[in-house]
Amino acid sequence: MNTFVISTSSFDTGNNAAVQRLISAGLQPVMNPYGRRLTEDEAAALLKNDVVGMIAGVEPLTARVIQSAKNLKVISRCGTGMDNVDLAAAKSQGITVLNTPEAPAQAVAELTLGFMLAALRRICATDREVRAGDWPRTQGGLLAAQTIGLIGLGHIGRRVARLCQAFEATVITHDPYVKQVQPGVANVSMAQLLESADVISLHTPYSPDLHHLIDAQALARMKPGAIVINTARGGLIDEDALKDALDGGRLSAAALDAFEQEPYQGPLRQYGNLILSSHVGSLAREARQRMELEAAENLLNGLINTGFIHDA
Structure with a gap:
């Protein structure tokens, strides 16, 4: 079964319409099992061969991690910064990378x-x-x-x-x-x-x-x-x-x-x-809700644009 990873340490999937659409399209969500920022090795292990999309946090998505994710098509950052993503490696793999600059x-x-x-x-x-x-x-x-x-x-x-x-x-x-x-x-x-x-x-x-x-x-x-x-x-x-x-x-x-x-x-x-403070700049309730909604919408639209999911 194809899956999508949500690597942020917390994420409200139940109240996110885009996540529910991804699930309805046959994708199974895989959550961060550690409750903290992933290491490079943990991120690589989580992005198994059946992972087609990712809602990413601030874990290091290095060239090694990205190249090991053979079927990954879209990375949707839940946040603004893109410095944790090797954008050149993603481009070479044909992976779309999106973010949510306004939300936080x-x-x-x-x-x-x-x-x-x-x-x-x-x-x-x-x-x-x-x-x-x-x-x-x-x-x-x-x-x-x-x-x-x-x-x-x-x-x-x-x-x-x-x-x-x-x-x-x-x-x-x-x-x-x-x-x-x-x-x-x-x-x-x-x-x-x-x-x-x-x-x-x-x-x-x-x-x-x-x-x-x-x-x-x-x-x-x-x-x-x-x-x-x-x-x-x-x-x-x-x-x-x-x-x-x-x-x-x-x-x-x-x-x-x-x-x-x-x-x-x-x-x-x-x-x-x-x-x-402990990297909590975006952790206001209203901003976090908007970030999660936009990140999931970006992932859904990204997979639609790649043709992996057909728009209803």
Whole structure:
């Protein structure tokens, strides 16, 4: 029997019309049996010869994995990023790769704004001190008084810009691929952004060319007391350099939702002025529902377009 894999650690199949159509067309769903991100070997094992479609999470879909999936026709990413998929290998195998860039955008943008407010007003640190019996009178900063530098002005970056403008913050961006920016936003050089922004937030896909985009040199160019936020992808920030910048007092705070190795177990967990979350940017209930619906619809339409499933 032909099957399709759902590799995300959680997925509501019962309330997804596209999944039900796939089942009605004779395809059997195969769920992630581990309840976590798959390893490369686990992904390869799951994509057996009878698998024709996949709703993918963030597991490494390397050339080896893709080449071993002999009958795979469509990969539908439940999310925005495509950096975990070897797109060249997929193309060489004739596999269609789709994603859901709009569905998680608002959720990630709102988490980013939450990080900004928490870092500026030191909400997490104050919470810990009050629970410990202290009563700190900590002075924070206003978002309205900051220059926000957004690296990347795609689906998520544009929403973050609008949210920040609603707080009356100044917004600048660096995105060489955007020809026209929204009113009130200046598209500047990377050097100007690093040197001018009080809060720097990453909203760019990961690629080998952007590995450690924020490195020791970039951190050294930032304003003393700047805040760095990453709700995009691990690997964009050199975590060792970030640790050094926090140690040296170059940064006043940082917030990370993505790490080079996940689950993260590194030394940054010890820093009180660093806010950490477990790659939950898209995990707002409404956004997750939309992501799952769109991912399943993409898989269904992809299989229809390949002629594997006949449109009713």
